[in-house]
Amino acid sequence: MNYEKYYSEKVKGMRPSIIRELLKKYVGKKGLISLAAGNPSPETFPTRIIKKLADEVLEKYGKDALQYGPTPGYSGLIEQIKNFIEERYKIDSSKVGVLITSGAQQVLDLTGMTFLNPGDVVIIEAPTYVAAIDAFAQYGPEFVQVPVDEEGMRVDVLEDKLKKLKAEGKNVKFVYTIPTFQNPGGVTMSEERRKYLLELANKYDFLIIEDDPYHELNYSDKEPPLPIKHWDSEGRVIYSGSFSKILAPGFRVGWIVADPQIIRKFEIVKQRRDLHTSSFCQYIAAEYIKGGYLREHIPKIRAYYKPKLKVMLDALEEYMPEGFEWTKPTGGMFVWVMGPSELNTTSMLEKAVENGVVYVPGEAFYPDRSVKNAMRVDFSYPSEEEIVEGIKRLAKTCKEEGV
Amino acid sequence: MNYEKYYSEKVKGMRPSIIRELLKKYVGKKGLISLAAGNPSPETFPTRIIKKLADEVLEKYGKDALQYGPTPGYSGLIEQIKNFIEERYKIDSSKVGVLITSGAQQVLDLTGMTFLNPGDVVIIEAPTYVAAIDAFAQYGPEFVQVPVDEEGMRVDVLEDKLKKLKAEGKNVKFVYTIPTFQNPGGVTMSEERRKYLLELANKYDFLIIEDDPYHELNYSDKEPPLPIKHWDSEGRVIYSGSFSKILAPGFRVGWIVADPQIIRKFEIVKQRRDLHTSSFCQYIAAEYIKGGYLREHIPKIRAYYKPKLKVMLDALEEYMPEGFEWTKPTGGMFVWVMGPSELNTTSMLEKAVENGVVYVPGEAFYPDRSVKNAMRVDFSYPSEEEIVEGIKRLAKTCKEEGV
Known part of the structure; x- marks a missing residue:
């Protein structure tokens, strides 16, 4: 057939x-x-730790860890993520919502679905993560590419493009960036550029999707700049993190940090996609942070x-x-x-x-x-x-x- | 904001x-x-069994069970599903493909995305599963409702509607049914109606989405009829099963059985949605069948x-x-x-x-x-x-x- x-x-x-x-x-x-x-x-x-935590989760929380759960995620994990971003990234967790996703890939899909009409402009770093292009492309946007150098996205080039797009009456929905240890280049956006990108977002009225799965994979003595979300005063940044590089990718657990209104919208879309992320994997991830193992x-x-x-x-x-x-x-x-x-x-x-x-x-x-x-x-x-x-x-x- | x-x-x-x-x-x-x-x-x-299997999976397969995996699913689980549908439902597993999904909810979303253009007709049982309506509605179809009685979907009413829709030049993409212990009614489509539904699919050229999460929840001495997929000679049936009711819903593991061409298309969509379903949960599910625990x-x-x-x-x-x-x-x-x-x-x-x-x-x-x-x-x-x-x-x- x-x-x-x-x-x-x-x-x-x-x-x-x-x-x-x-x-x-x-x-x-x-x-x-x-x-x-x-x-x-x-x-x-951390296979040995995962084994211990899987046992503990089933002993202590079996009934809930094996049951259907709320779409935004297990409240215990959401709490741990809030602690983590507060402590590590100095993001004020009282002002944001958190939604647990089925890996960071799902963040890209939810973002595309929630924000993109065909023809909307999505600005990306060039080069950028292949699966982000694929995820957004489902929703028919026009991609505008901004080159990357050793300090990350060329925000000067971005500004020129924004002016041009504005003059053309184009609708720029968001800029997608992997600011820290970028895929594929490994480069990191400087603090100065992070702040300038936010200024441009405020001025030209777009959102920023900050995809940050590699943040903790730092091999120098100097910490990378804080996430762009840290400086986000207007609620323009949708921040995405992942357990894939700090626990294990096989769990497929990621998270979104964003304004609670946006989280609510994502929740409604996620209901239709997969109801919620594996409760069992979420409980293990929560214990992994709570028990100090991640640190x-x-x-x-x-x-x-x-x-x-x-x-x-x-x-x-x-x-x-x-x-x-x-x-x-x-x-x-x-x-x-x-x-x-x-x-x-x-x-x-x-x-x-x-x-x-x-x-x-x-x-x-x-x-x-x-x-x-x-x-x-x-x-x-x-x-x-x-x-x-x-x-x-x-x-x-x-x-x-x-x- | x-x-x-x-x-x-x-x-x-x-x-x-x-x-x-x-x-x-x-x-x-x-x-x-x-x-x-x-x-x-x-x-x-089966919490005790899950604990044992989680330990064994981490011991034996830790490197793979915690790693990224192929989009269609872990080959060991696919094999077990093929055995299961062959043994239990007499579906010829050599003629079908299997894709592992993040719960059966994802089947509905993948189906909507893969087949529906705005205005396409989706025929559903009335009443039907709420989250199926929500999942399909994302893609803008026209819903046509067919009533259900104690023998399941009224295929005679369906036939009348198909004639009318054909005369109107409407494009019927698929019929969505929960033939066994239906949600919300608990009713089961008779074998005769199953066969007639397939005849209509062949005659009026549409696909059938067979959502079958409750099949094993049989409390009478008589087994329910075999899945519609069993009688599907033309490759029109997309069959969906789930571990939610026979293992635990917190795993979020479901599966699709369909023609390999359709599986391949679903794979391409799923790549964009969540890359793949939790490897850890898939490995446990595979051992659950393989070890005879499910039976x-x-x-x-x-x-x-x-x-x-x-x-x-x-x-x-x-x-x-x-x-x-x-x-x-x-x-x-x-x-x-x-x-x-x-x-x-x-x-x-x-x-x-x-x-x-x-x-x-x-x-x-x-x-x-x-x-x-x-x-x-x-x-x-x-x-x-x-x-x-x-x-x-x-x-x-x-x-x-x-x-």
Whole structure:
């Protein structure tokens, strides 16, 4: 049977996620080193603690932890998140609402559904997180790209674009940013730019979606700037956090911090999407913060990833041919590698796989697929030996490409 | 700040779920007996087994059970679901695909997104599951209601409506049905009607969404008919199952059985919604089937609910005033009570709450809110004593209403 005629217009053009297709095709292939995945290392999962907490939750709260729960989330977890953002990020938790989501991916979907009419403008960093593009694209917006440099989004370029869009009468709904240890670049927006972005939001009247899953993955002695939400006096920032990098991605638990009116709207949409997030996973996550385990675990994650980042940067320095540049992150999971303008990392991928390494081609991170000469490499999942060997193979492939 | 101007057209008219609002307002109120919730009794949760399985999963599969996973679901769980539907429902699992969802609610949302353009016709049972109406309504369909009697959906009325819709040139995308122990009526579609519904689907060229979360909640000696999917030779049936009533709703794990082409389309939509369902919960669910625990547990659930259903039917018989009728289910969680045509169960609710009982007003189960003289009462959650006392209070309220 052919189902084409049954499909809605909305899904007809949808393509599968580039990264997920890559992983499906290549990962697990014998001898292949993957620098493509965005997976945390299982070495960072606090498995023993999770086991203890799962037991305790079932003993103490079994009836509720296994039952249907409220759509906004388990009140005990909401309380812990409020404590966490107050203590760590100095966000006044009395002025915001919190909604627990089925991973941070759901935040992107709820945001798109709640705010976007077809043709609305969404401003994104270029490059940006692939699955954010896919999530927003469901709702038919026009994407406007703002470049990123070592200090994050170029707010000067943003301002020019805002003026132009205003003159054209375009409706800018929100700016989407990953300000801290960005995906894919690993760069962090400076405090000055964070404040300026907020000023622009107030002046040009748009919302800011602050996607912040990597905030705690800091490997330098200096803490990154506080989240933009910290300085948000008008309620323009919708802040998204996640347990995927500080507990385990397999839980699929994230959270939204926003004005209570917005939280209420998200609640109504989430009712229709999945009723609520797994109660069992929420209870474990709540105990993980409440028992002080999160606070103890973060330094361990940092200590684990810090040398891996160094190994990757050193390997790039040692092996990559002339004409290549890359970001120098101090946190997160990724490095962004840019080659000469003639390089096409999409067409080079086959050769890289033959040489035993896979990365994510840069064009995936641009809705208009305009940048072909870059790629994202991940240092969180492969071992130190694999990172060195993977970069060697990548360098070899680039040399063979002879651009 | 006022956010109205930022909201999309899609969410502007969205109202919160009637049932969830009722529960929020009333449940937990001292002395109030709730016949409103659709919650399984925590007495039916296999908590001890879940604890054992959670431990084993973390020991044996920790690295994968806590990691990101494939969008269609954990392959081990998919395999177990295939075994289950083959063994229990005689569905040829070699011809179908399976996708694991974040609860059966997500099936409704994925279905709406994948198939519905604004104005498409969705045919539903009247009354039907409230959250299905809400999920489909997101995508702007026209609802056509087909009444239900003691043998389920009136397929003769359906046929008349199909003829009329065809003559009007309307595009019927699918029929949504809960054929077994229906919500809210508890009634079961006969085998004959199941087959006739499929014939109509083939003849009038539409899909069937078969929502089947209550199938195993059978309290009579006779098994309900096999799922419609069993007889589906053309690939028209999208079958949805759930762990909420046979393991625990707090896991939020459901599944879809459909043609592999449709599964692939759902996968692409689900990527954008939540990447994938909690790996941890999926692994536990897989071990629950694999270890034979599900098979052992189902008879216990049945034995637990069976007397509660009888208590409710007996109490209705004993206490309800003349002029009231109700369904006589042999499974599920609900009974549907109909009063005289002048009765308005929505306006009666305040008085019921004063008398110490809460139910769900019938109009919630109709998209056009046309039926005011009915209500849904639940026997799964309250104790036997609460059921008797709850029905007494309901009967008293109805008498006071004096219709």
